[in-house]
Amino acid sequence: MPNRIPEAAIHAIIEAGRRMAERNWVPATAGNISVRLPGDRVAITRSGFHKAHLSADAVMAVDLHGAPEDPALRPSAETGLHCGIYRAFPDTRAVVHGHSIANTVLSRRAGDTIRLEGYELLKVLPGLDTHAAAVALPVLDNDQDIPRLQAAVEARWARMAAPALPAYLIRGHGIYVWGPDMDAALARLEGLEFMLACKMAAISLGGSDP
Numbered sequence: 687m688p689n690r691i692p693e694a695a696i697h698a699i700i701e702a703g704r705r706m707a708e709r710n711w712v713p714a715t716a717g718n719i720s721v722r723l724p725g726d727r728v729a730i731t732r733s734g735f736h737k738a739h740l741s742a743d744a745v746m747a748v749d750l751h752g753a754p755e756d757p758a759l760r761p762s763a764e765t766g767l768h769c770g771i772y773r774a775f776p777d778t779r780a781v782v783h784g785h786s787i788a789n790t791v792l793s794r795r796a797g798d799t800i801r802l803e804g805y806e807l808l809k810v811l812p813g814l815d816t817h818a819a820a821v822a823l824p825v826l827d828n829d830q831d832i833p834r835l836q837a838a839v840e841a842r843w844a845r846m847a848a849p850a851l852p853a854y855l856i857r858g859h860g861i862y863v864w865g866p867d868m869d870a871a872l873a874r875l876e877g878l879e880f881m882l883a884c885k886m887a888a889i890s891l892g893g894s895d896p
């Protein structure tokens with residue numbers, strides 16, 4: 687019999703889904719949300735549920751390699767990417783993934799990074815305490831083969847100066863953001879989405895954004 691998922695983890699996932707849906711970052715059944723549990727377990731949204739109105743039965747448990755505890759349940763298609771983040775960054779306790787207009791449009795136009803510079807909200811990222819900073823958000827090509835995409839993510843992390851930013855974009859698809867708890871992951875997501883929306887607005891006005 688599968689172990690129960692702690693109530694707090696289910697609540698955190700349901701609330702995160704509601705918050706992301708309010709911002710229009712999880713259209714249709716897009717996006718997925720997970721929480722790291724004790725004992726190398728991960729609670730994650732099941733495939734096919736709208737994130738605006740998740741309930742406890744929309745959340746299931748997998749191991750750190752994405753294998754479901756209950757084989758009758760199908761986890762989110764991108765579970766392997768969540769698990770890859772938890773394996774690479776053991777302090778991570780929450781991962782959120784959304785498909786916003788800004789992250790979709792900008793990642794389609796980008797090279798292999800998107801530069802964010804001079805924004806006050808850069809301070810939401812770990813280790814940054816001033817707007818006078820710049821970060822290069824990694825952009826990976828989209829791939830329906832999740833193990834192959836995860837291998838590309840790991841290859842990119844290996845090339846990045848440590849510590850890696852707790853976020854990456856998938857081209858024309860969406861963003862992954864993580865943190866030491868759900869509040870931190872959501873704050874980082876909101877900060878990054880705000881900066882990406884600003885960048886898109888600047889470009890729409892015919893200007894440039896460094």
Ligand SMILES: [Zn+2]
Pocket residue numbers: 716717718764783785859860
């Ligand atoms: Zn996705």
